[in-house]
Each structure stands twice: as structure tokens, then as C-alpha cells.
Amino acid sequence: MASEAQRSDTAEPRRGRPRSEASHQAVLDATTRLLRVSSYEELTVEAIASEAGVSKQTIYRWWKSKAAVVLEVMLTGNAEIELVPMPSTGDLRADCLTWIRGMLVEAFRDTHVGMARSLVVAGLQGDPGTERLLQQASMWDHGLLAERLREAERAGELREGVDIAAAASAIGDPLIFRMLTGSAPSLSWSESLVDVVVTGLMRPGAGSSIN
Amino acid sequence: MASEAQRSDTAEPRRGRPRSEASHQAVLDATTRLLRVSSYEELTVEAIASEAGVSKQTIYRWWKSKAAVVLEVMLTGNAEIELVPMPSTGDLRADCLTWIRGMLVEAFRDTHVGMARSLVVAGLQGDPGTERLLQQASMWDHGLLAERLREAERAGELREGVDIAAAASAIGDPLIFRMLTGSAPSLSWSESLVDVVVTGLMRPGAGSSIN
Amino acid sequence: MASEAQRSDTAEPRRGRPRSEASHQAVLDATTRLLRVSSYEELTVEAIASEAGVSKQTIYRWWKSKAAVVLEVMLTGNAEIELVPMPSTGDLRADCLTWIRGMLVEAFRDTHVGMARSLVVAGLQGDPGTERLLQQASMWDHGLLAERLREAERAGELREGVDIAAAASAIGDPLIFRMLTGSAPSLSWSESLVDVVVTGLMRPGAGSSIN
Amino acid sequence: MASEAQRSDTAEPRRGRPRSEASHQAVLDATTRLLRVSSYEELTVEAIASEAGVSKQTIYRWWKSKAAVVLEVMLTGNAEIELVPMPSTGDLRADCLTWIRGMLVEAFRDTHVGMARSLVVAGLQGDPGTERLLQQASMWDHGLLAERLREAERAGELREGVDIAAAASAIGDPLIFRMLTGSAPSLSWSESLVDVVVTGLMRPGAGSSIN
DNA sequence: CCGTAATCGAGACGGTACGTCCCGTCTTCGC
DNA sequence: GCGAAGACGGGACGTACCGTCTCGATTACGG
Known part of the structure; x- marks a missing residue:
């Protein structure tokens, strides 16, 4: 830039x-x-x-x-896209579910969808320099999500050897994709997404279950 | 059309x-x-x-x-984007890993990346009618993936109540996103992605483990 | 055609x-x-x-x-442009003045002006065959005028050796030109036009005078 | 402009x-x-x-x-259409004849005919603003002709009460019309045209005669 | 009274030019 | 001596007509 x-x-x-x-x-x-x-x-x-x-x-x-x-x-955050805060109650599954429910409300507002699209299209303009920026985009920063996962990892709740970033993407990217296509997913779809990934992430037996 | x-x-x-x-x-x-x-x-x-x-x-x-x-x-498939076939050996985890390894090679070729970007940008042109088409795009058809998951479901290998489509997205969408940004993920990232989701999907105790 | x-x-x-x-x-x-x-x-x-x-x-x-x-x-007269009749009272000058006064009213109507322009532009399209048609156009047929002049010639009212067609053009063409440019001439201009040409045409001493 | x-x-x-x-x-x-x-x-x-x-x-x-x-x-004269100069020897009839003979040669060249047509077609495009320009066109400036006639008027050679502009048109417009239709008039036609108008213009008895 | 030939309306075709929009660059002048 | 105003060469846009070309559906003769 x-x-x-x-x-x-x-x-x-x-x-x-x-x-x-x-x-x-x-x-x-x-x-x-x-x-x-x-x-x-x-x-x-x-x-x-x-x-x-x-x-x-x-x-x-x-x-x-x-x-x-x-x-x-x-x-640079000039557009002031408000991120949904990630709670940290000690219950990873519950926290992620709370977060994704907030995202469903917040991220699929018209302005946010438009902004996300503009960001993606701008990032895909073929300029090699801009691609990198696209990946760092704080907008869909899975950072909040990844941070919470890492917290759980430090607490020994997760299986070993899993890639935290990949897991964060497994939840975050589908959300972004629905945002781009303008089709807000259903609550159950979103909860299932979180459930599957969190389940796959956690040490067997640990943590709460959705059902 | x-x-x-x-x-x-x-x-x-x-x-x-x-x-x-x-x-x-x-x-x-x-x-x-x-x-x-x-x-x-x-x-x-x-x-x-x-x-x-x-x-x-x-x-x-x-x-x-x-x-x-x-x-x-x-x-309409005029661009003849070849999808990587999804094997079905009976071992869901192994099949998905095979598939994603193939995708890493196939989907990140320059032409495919360019096509995917064009498709996305075209789909995001603001026209409401085209959005729907974007979602159906066979290019990143998680259909192959979802189909294999449903097969496992029918075989009773999966936990009950999970949303197959959401799970397919958890694996497929991150892949597409990396494709759009032009940054091929590492093999370990990809395998971890598959591992987490498949683990979260399968009935506890069933199936093979990655480690 | x-x-x-x-x-x-x-x-x-x-x-x-x-x-x-x-x-x-x-x-x-x-x-x-x-x-x-x-x-x-x-x-x-x-x-x-x-x-x-x-x-x-x-x-x-x-x-x-x-x-x-x-x-x-x-x-072919499909457009039915009505020509002003040329009177023949025996007084050439008076007849021509009557005729031109009628033309001032009739020929400068909007539709006639538009038709005349279309005819000219069509005739000037560069096609050599159409040029000839343009000259024969009955629309601005000086024929009526020329006929009356020839009648006077037969009556021995005119000087000898003058070209009747040229004289008819001297009165008719300026009228057409004003028609094309859409600027109707004043009555006095028109009468002076007729007067000069008729005077120049007639045997000295013969006929009436405008003043 | x-x-x-x-x-x-x-x-x-x-x-x-x-x-x-x-x-x-x-x-x-x-x-x-x-x-x-x-x-x-x-x-x-x-x-x-x-x-x-x-x-x-x-x-x-x-x-x-x-x-x-x-x-x-x-x-604006950018096309540099050369006008035939109007002589002033004191003999109006002779001067006009000299001028029209020059015009027959000069004005009916291909380029000039093409230019005149373009000018007319452009002027007839229906735009009301351009019509006025068409009338002022220096190309067929009867100005030179009118000027010479006015000179004769000042010399007391002309009948009184005649409209100089109308007389100039009586000679000039038929010439232009032949130019547009691309049919150069004969010498005798042209001379007769001049003769009739100049005769009609001049005080009886004054000036030379064509025959 | 059937077939051949040319017509008809309809409308898609390859083109050309239109007049507009915006790009990214380049003057000029005013603050 | 920057920066707004705005003209510049360039080039793509989407539209309008051009004159040509299928189509299927009518007419008329002539055999």
C-alpha cells in the first residue's frame, strides 16, 4: 500500500x-x-x-x-467493522456457539456483506501484492477464534498435534463464504459446524456435548 | 442461464x-x-x-x-474444470485424506486459481440472480465430499444429528479460500483440517485414527 | 427506382x-x-x-x-405536396407576384420544409442515380413558372434571346434555398425578386410596373 | 461556434x-x-x-x-474554399459576366461540390442553431456579388427601390443549386441568368447590353 | 391439384459507429 | 510549490441501425 x-x-x-x-x-x-x-x-x-x-x-x-x-x-479499520467478541467462560463449545450466534446476527448485515465483497474483489484484482493483504484482513480475523482455541489448548482440553489455524479456518471460512454469497446459514447449520469442529478438536471425553 | x-x-x-x-x-x-x-x-x-x-x-x-x-x-462445465475424484474404500478418514492431497495438487494450478477467482468476482457483481448460481457452482462442489460423508452416515459410522453439508463446508470452504488468495496450504495444515472434521463427525471409537 | x-x-x-x-x-x-x-x-x-x-x-x-x-x-407525389397554382390573367408581373405571395404562405409550412430537406438530403446521398431525380423533383417544379413565362414569350412580351429556364430558376431557386434554411423571406424581398427578374425579362416599355 | x-x-x-x-x-x-x-x-x-x-x-x-x-x-474558412474575385471595371454587366464565367470553372470542381454538399447536409441536420450558420456561410457568399451591386447602386446606375440582397440571390442561389445537384449549367444559361437580373436591376437606358 | 418458385413477416446474424464513462496522465493557476 | 480543477489520449461500454441471412408460412402459376 x-x-x-x-x-x-x-x-x-x-x-x-x-x-x-x-x-x-x-x-x-x-x-x-x-x-x-x-x-x-x-x-x-x-x-x-x-x-x-x-x-x-x-x-x-x-x-x-x-x-x-x-x-x-x-x-486499517477505517470502515469500522465491528467484530463480535469471543467469550471465554471456560466452556469452549459453549463459547464458540455464543460467538457464532452473534456472528450470524452481526456479519450478515447488508453493509458488512457489501464491505466483505468489496474487500475480496479488491484483493483479487490480480495484483500480487494485494493478495497477501487479503489474507491478513482483520475483518474475518479468525484471530479471535484461534486465540480462544489456543487458550483451550493451553488448558489441555485439546487433542495433541492438531493445527489450531486449520481448525479456526474450518469454522471461520465457511462463515465468510456464506457472507460473500449473501446467503446467511441457518442457526442449526452454524451450530453443527461448530459442534463438529469442536468435537473433533477436543480430547475425547473432555468438555460438554451439544446433545 | x-x-x-x-x-x-x-x-x-x-x-x-x-x-x-x-x-x-x-x-x-x-x-x-x-x-x-x-x-x-x-x-x-x-x-x-x-x-x-x-x-x-x-x-x-x-x-x-x-x-x-x-x-x-x-x-455449465464448459471450462471443464476437472474435479478430483473421491475414493470410497470404506475408510472415511483415509478417503478424505487421499482426496485433499489430490486437491492440493490439482486445484492450485494457475489456471484453476484464475478460473475460481473469475467465478467469484463474476458472482459477486451485485446481481441478486447470480448469487444463487455462485452457490451452486459445481467447481467447488462439495457434492463429492458430501456424498462420501452421507455414504458413511448410511453405514452408521457418523454421530447422529450432525449436518453433513456443514461438515463438508468445514473442509471444502477453507480450501476454496486458500485457492482464491492464491496461497496453497501446507500438507500438514490440510491433513489436520480433514482430521479434525472427520474426527468430530465420526461416532466415538469408530474408524481409523490419524495417529 | x-x-x-x-x-x-x-x-x-x-x-x-x-x-x-x-x-x-x-x-x-x-x-x-x-x-x-x-x-x-x-x-x-x-x-x-x-x-x-x-x-x-x-x-x-x-x-x-x-x-x-x-x-x-x-x-411519385405520394407525399402530396400541394403546389400553388400559377394564375394567367395576361399581366405577367401581377401573376408572378400573386404566385410568390401564395408560395410564401404555402411552401414555408413546417411539414413542407421538412419534406424539402429530406428530399435534398436523400438526393445528395452520393448516389449518382439519385442526383438526376433530384433535379426533376416536381416539388419545386419551376415548371409552372416556366410555363407562364413561355406563355408570355409566345405573346411577344419578352425580350428575345433570354433563357426561360434560367429566368425561372432566378425566381424559384432562391425561394427553395430559403425553404431549406428554414428562413422565410419577407414579402418585400420576394416581390423585389420577382420584380427584378420580370423587369429584366420583359421587352422594354411593355407590361405593368411595380411602382 | x-x-x-x-x-x-x-x-x-x-x-x-x-x-x-x-x-x-x-x-x-x-x-x-x-x-x-x-x-x-x-x-x-x-x-x-x-x-x-x-x-x-x-x-x-x-x-x-x-x-x-x-x-x-x-x-471559419478552415477548408479554404477560394472564392472567385469580383471585378469592378465600372461596367456592372461585364463584371458580373466575368465573375459567373469564373464561377463555372471554379465552383464545380469535385472537391468544392463535395464540400458544398457536406455543408448543406450538415446545416440541415435539423438543429435549429445550425440553420442560422448555414445562411451566413461565406462559401456561397453572395456578399461579393451584393457588394458589387451596391457599388453600382451608389453610382446611381440602378433603379430605385430594388432589394439588392434579393437580386444577388437571384443570381447566386441558382448557381448553388446547380452545384448541389452536380449539374454544371451551360455558359449560355449562366449568361442569360446574369443578363436578365442585371437588366432588371439597372436604370433603363443605363449600362451596356449583352446583345 | 400438386409441386415449384418467389413472396411474405419475423427476427437473429456480423458489423460499424454511436455517444458516454472512466481510466491514469498532464497542464495551469490560485492559495 | 502543493493541490483543485479539469482537459487530454485511450479504450471499453452498451445501444442503435445497417444490410444480410435463415426460418416457417403463404400465394400463385404451370404442369
Whole structure:
């Protein structure tokens, strides 16, 4: 992303004339606003410039494409997609079920679905650099999920040798996929998904059962 | 599909010159050919028309957009995406592992990845009608997988009350997602994915174990 | 005209289904109707076909172009453009003045102006065959005018050696030109036009004078 | 002309990149060049753009149609149509005869005929704004002719009360009409035309006679 | 009274040009 | 001396008609 040019974590002095932070933020905000009412394809650079009160040149100076702008919006949390918190009551199965029920409500709102699609389409624009960003997308960060699983692992509740990331994907990715296709899964489907994976993950005999 | 629209049940006389099946097929073939070397975004209707030796109007007469053409190509199997066969040796876990190893090799070829992306982007074009098609896409038909699971279910190997479709998604969707982002997962990740889900699916004590 | 192609003077048998005279006339009528509300450029063959309830092929079978249809409409009097009659009271100057006053009223109606333009544009389509038709167009037939002038010539009122056709053009063509540009000339302009030409035509001393 | 539209009397600051005069002229030149070898109908905006090395959008930004471009070419003298000079020897009749003999040679050249047709067809496109331009067209400027007539008027050679413009049209318009139909008139026709009008114009007894 | 030949309406076909939209780049001028 | 305004060359869009080409369904003769 163009914006990474000066993103040094050590906060160096920043040489040269600094970019206009007002314009920068105006572009991100305008893009967020527009994406709420239009798809990625319908979004145009000219519309962003006009909506942001910024010249096209300013956009092209800092981002190399529409996809880059959209990805920055998404990945820096500018779009403020609220994640459902993951509870931690000590009962892994119950926590995951609580979480997925929340996701069913939260993630399938129209704006979120639109945002997710824009993010995916932007990420698939063929640019090799953007693919990586797509994978890191905090939006569907299975991080929360993976973290909870790791907590259970540390508590000795899980079978040994399982890949936590793979397990998190087994639950998280199907959810994302339904989100992209706009078809919210049923509650029972979702619960079954969690149940199967959690069951397969846990040490036999340990933990609660769904039935 | 657009092409079937006029084959209506009322079966009226069909006046005028009939649709040219040659042109129809030429469009699908040309699209397939072009998608092998270009992304969905790079693909243009004019290029399809030119490559197919067909007029643009003929394309717009039968399909309402580029997305519709691409979806017909994909969903009618015109692109001939070869699925990895699902073995059925009686050992569910072993069969699924065999299958996923094959998928790692087959599905992550460049052309297949490109096709999958095109299919997804086409399906996400915002058109409500196409979303449904996207879900039915035989490309990532978890059908083969789901079928094998149902076979095991009939054999009484599975726990009761689990949702087969959800379980198939738990394995299949993560695979598709990696395919879209272009990052082939490791063998151990894949095997762990299968192991967790199959374990969670099977009646305790039944079947083989990975370790 | 295309319609004359099969009008062989030897009157051959002409096998097969004969030309539908109904269709022929429907085309001419439809064209006339459409030209009343649209310019030559706006007129399309498809619109004619549709308006006439005839297939495009039928038009192209009998006329080689839109221009040919329009010219046939015009030159066969299908459009029924009414000419102003030329009086013959014995007073050439007075007769011509009466005639031109009538023309100012009649010829500059919107429909007539539109028809004249269509005729000219159709005639100028570059086709060499149509040019000739343009010259013969009865619409602006100076014939009536020329005839009256010749009558005066026979009566010995005119100077000798003058070209009657040229004189008729001197009055008629400026009128047509104003018609084409849509700017109706003033009465005094028109009367002066007639006066100058008639004066120049008549034997000195003969006839009445305008002032 | 379209190009002068924004040079308004309010003379506002004119922000942004200014219009490229090079492109403007390139369009006019390309149009002139193309009109030398093709008719108005054959001329396409895309061909102009391509020939001028200019984008279609640039043409549509400054002219509202092909007709507008052609009219600007014609009316600003870009096509450099050479007018035959009008002599002034003191003998009106002789001068006019000299002039019309020159016109017979000059005006009926192929390129000039083509240009005149293009100008007329462009002017008749139905746009009310362009009609006025058509009338002012310097191409068939009877201005030269009218000027000479006015000179004679000032010299007291003409009858009083005649409309000079009408008289100029009586000679000029028939010439133009023959030009449009592509049928060059004979010398005697032309001379008779001049003779009749000049005779009708001149004070009785004044000036020379043709015979 | 049957078959051959040419017509008819309908409408799809390969094309060409249209006029619009947006891309990404490039001036100019005002702050 | 940046940056908004906006013109530029380019190129694809989706539409409109062009003139041609099947279709199946009518007519008329001529055998």
C-alpha cells in the first residue's frame, strides 16, 4: 500500500514534505461512505475524488489503484467493522456457539456483506501484492477464534498435534463464504459446524456435548 | 442461464430466424480460452466477441452482462474444470485424506486459481440472480465430499444429528479460500483440517485414527 | 427506382408469388407519415418496416436504400405536396407576384420544409442515380413558372434571346434555398425578386410596373 | 461556434487545464482532409478523432455533433474554399459576366461540390442553431456579388427601390443549386441568368447590353 | 391439384459507429 | 510549490441501425 511508505514503526523523522493528512483521511472516509451504497465495481476513482473534495491526482499520488484505496480502508479499520467478541467462560463449545450466534446476527448485515465483497474483489484484482493483504484482513480475523482455541489448548482440553489455524479456518471460512454469497446459514447449520469442529478438536471425553 | 430463458414451457411457435447454436458455443469457448490467460477484470466483452467471431450485439442479446457469460461458462462445465475424484474404500478418514492431497495438487494450478477467482468476482457483481448460481457452482462442489460423508452416515459410522453439508463446508470452504488468495496450504495444515472434521463427525471409537 | 427493376417491357411471365402491392404502398405511406415528424437522418429503415408492418427484407428487396424509398415517396407525389397554382390573367408581373405571395404562405409550412430537406438530403446521398431525380423533383417544379413565362414569350412580351429556364430558376431557386434554411423571406424581398427578374425579362416599355 | 462558447464576456478565472489549441486545430484539419475524399455521410467522428490523433471525448467535449464540427470547418474558412474575385471595371454587366464565367470553372470542381454538399447536409441536420450558420456561410457568399451591386447602386446606375440582397440571390442561389445537384449549367444559361437580373436591376437606358 | 418458385413477416446474424464513462496522465493557476 | 480543477489520449461500454441471412408460412402459376 502506498500509505506504508512512511509507516515506520520506529516513527522516524519523516523526510520531505509531509502528505496532507486531511486529504488522506478525506479519501478514506469518502471511500467508506461510497462503499456503503455501492459495490466495488460501481465505485470510481472520480467519485471518490469528488466526494472527498480532492483531485484525482492526489489519489494517484498516494495509491496506485482503486483497489489499493479500498484495501487501505478495509485493513486499517477505517470502515469500522465491528467484530463480535469471543467469550471465554471456560466452556469452549459453549463459547464458540455464543460467538457464532452473534456472528450470524452481526456479519450478515447488508453493509458488512457489501464491505466483505468489496474487500475480496479488491484483493483479487490480480495484483500480487494485494493478495497477501487479503489474507491478513482483520475483518474475518479468525484471530479471535484461534486465540480462544489456543487458550483451550493451553488448558489441555485439546487433542495433541492438531493445527489450531486449520481448525479456526474450518469454522471461520465457511462463515465468510456464506457472507460473500449473501446467503446467511441457518442457526442449526452454524451450530453443527461448530459442534463438529469442536468435537473433533477436543480430547475425547473432555468438555460438554451439544446433545 | 440466459440461454435457457426462451426455452419456455409454453413452447410457442418460435418465429424468425432461430438462435445460432454455433455462435452460442463460440462465445462460451472464446470466453474459456480468454480466461485462461487473463483475469476477469481484463476480460472484455469486445475481446470475447472478436475471439468468437461474433458481434457484440449477439452477446448482449443472450446475456445481460460479462458476468452472466462467465457464470454460464463456469456453471455449465464448459471450462471443464476437472474435479478430483473421491475414493470410497470404506475408510472415511483415509478417503478424505487421499482426496485433499489430490486437491492440493490439482486445484492450485494457475489456471484453476484464475478460473475460481473469475467465478467469484463474476458472482459477486451485485446481481441478486447470480448469487444463487455462485452457490451452486459445481467447481467447488462439495457434492463429492458430501456424498462420501452421507455414504458413511448410511453405514452408521457418523454421530447422529450432525449436518453433513456443514461438515463438508468445514473442509471444502477453507480450501476454496486458500485457492482464491492464491496461497496453497501446507500438507500438514490440510491433513489436520480433514482430521479434525472427520474426527468430530465420526461416532466415538469408530474408524481409523490419524495417529 | 428499385421498383422498376422487374418492370420489364417485354412483360415476362414472372413466376412465384407476385409482389404484394399492399406492402409496397404501406412502405410509402409509413415513410410519408414518419417524415412528417422526423428528419431524414432520424428516419430509419427499421422504423419504416415497423410502422408499415413489413419486414426489413421486403424493403431491401424492392429498394436499394433508404434514400431510394424517400425519393420514390417524394417523386411519385405520394407525399402530396400541394403546389400553388400559377394564375394567367395576361399581366405577367401581377401573376408572378400573386404566385410568390401564395408560395410564401404555402411552401414555408413546417411539414413542407421538412419534406424539402429530406428530399435534398436523400438526393445528395452520393448516389449518382439519385442526383438526376433530384433535379426533376416536381416539388419545386419551376415548371409552372416556366410555363407562364413561355406563355408570355409566345405573346411577344419578352425580350428575345433570354433563357426561360434560367429566368425561372432566378425566381424559384432562391425561394427553395430559403425553404431549406428554414428562413422565410419577407414579402418585400420576394416581390423585389420577382420584380427584378420580370423587369429584366420583359421587352422594354411593355407590361405593368411595380411602382 | 461551439469553440467560442466558453469565451464568454463574464471572463471567469478559467480553472484547470486549458483547452488544447493544437487538438482543436488538428480536428478541423483532419475533418477538412477527410471531407476531400468522403461525403458527409461517410465521414465518422471516430475517423476524425483517429486522423487528428485526438480522443473522441475531446471532440464531444467541444462540439455537440459531427455537424457542428463540419460547420465550424466550413464557416471559419478552415477548408479554404477560394472564392472567385469580383471585378469592378465600372461596367456592372461585364463584371458580373466575368465573375459567373469564373464561377463555372471554379465552383464545380469535385472537391468544392463535395464540400458544398457536406455543408448543406450538415446545416440541415435539423438543429435549429445550425440553420442560422448555414445562411451566413461565406462559401456561397453572395456578399461579393451584393457588394458589387451596391457599388453600382451608389453610382446611381440602378433603379430605385430594388432589394439588392434579393437580386444577388437571384443570381447566386441558382448557381448553388446547380452545384448541389452536380449539374454544371451551360455558359449560355449562366449568361442569360446574369443578363436578365442585371437588366432588371439597372436604370433603363443605363449600362451596356449583352446583345 | 400438386409441386415449384418467389413472396411474405419475423427476427437473429456480423458489423460499424454511436455517444458516454472512466481510466491514469498532464497542464495551469490560485492559495 | 502543493493541490483543485479539469482537459487530454485511450479504450471499453452498451445501444442503435445497417444490410444480410435463415426460418416457417403463404400465394400463385404451370404442369
